[in-house]
Amino acid sequence: MKLLILGASGGVGNWLTRLASQAGHEVTAMVRPGSPFEPPTGARVIRGEVLDPHALAGALEGQSAVASCIGLRRASKLPWAPLLSPPDLTANVARLLSIAMPQAGVRRIVAISAGGVAESITKLTLPVRWMVSTGNVGAAYRDLAEMERILAGGRLDWLAVRPVTLVDGPPTARVGKVERYGLFSIVRRADVAAWMLGALARSTPYVEQTVMIGTIWKQAG
Numbered sequence: 001m002k003l004l005i006l007g008a009s010g011g012v013g014n015w016l017t018r019l020a021s022q023a024g025h026e027v028t029a030m031v032r033p034g035s036p037f038e039p040p041t042g043a044r045v046i047r048g049e050v051l052d053p054h055a056l057a058g059a060l061e062g063q064s065a066v067a068s069c070i071g072l073r074r075a076s077k078l079p080w081a082p083l084l085s086p087p088d089l090t091a092n093v094a095r096l097l098s099i100a101m102p103q104a105g106v107r108r109i110v111a112i113s114a115g116g117v118a119e120s121i122t123k124l125t126l127p128v129r130w131m132v133s134t135g136n137v138g139a140a141y142r143d144l145a146e147m148e149r150i151l152a153g154g155r156l157d158w159l160a161v162r163p164v165t166l167v168d169g170p171p172t173a174r175v176g177k178v179e180r181y182g183l184f185s186i187v188r189r190a191d192v193a194a195w196m197l198g199a200l201a202r203s204t205p206y207v208e209q210t211v212m213i214g215t216i217w218k219q220a221g
Helices: 011-022 053-060 089-104 118-123 126-132 135-152 189-201
Strands: 002-006 026-031 044-047 065-068 108-112 157-163 165-167 175-177 186-188 210-215
Touching (some): 065 089, 108 189
C-alpha cells in the first residue's frame, strides 16, 4: 500500500508512520514545515501545509490511500486552553481532500475524529458529555462533526475513527469497537494507529463509516 499520512508528527500520526513502515508499506508523511519529526527508516517526508491545495495535490500523486491524523491543537490539555489551530481545520482539510483525492485517483481515507462527535454524543456518560460540550473541546468536536459531514457527502471510501480518551504507551493489541465512553475510558495512541492501519489495508469497503474505539479489557476467568 502507498499511504499518505497527514499530521504525521502528532501522537497517533507518528505511531502510524512507524507501524506502516515496519509493515512494509510505502509511506509518505506530510508534516508542517516547523514541526520536529524524525521519520522511521524508509518513510518519505514532505514538508508542507495541509491547507495548501498545491502541496496537498502533490503529496497525493501516486498514493493508494490516505490517513488523516489531523486535529485541533490547544495550548495545553485543559479543556478550556486556547486553540493553536484554526477552529475549522479538519473540516477545511476534508473539503480539499474531497476534491483532490478523486482527481489523483485515490479513494480510501481513514480520518481521526473523536468519541462523542455528532450522534455518538449519546454514548457518553453525563460527566464526559459536559466536558466535551464546553470550552475549546466543544469547538474541536464541532469541527470534527463538520469534517465527517463533508466526507459523507463526497465520493470517497471513507471511515472516521472515534477514539475515546487518548493516552501514551506502546501498542497492546487490546483495541476494538466500544459502545460507551466514560470518565475512565482510554485507548493508547499506538493502538489507534494500529487499528487505523488495519482498516486502511483491508481489501473491501467499510461497512460502517464511523466507529468508536477504545481499550478492550479481558474478562476475568
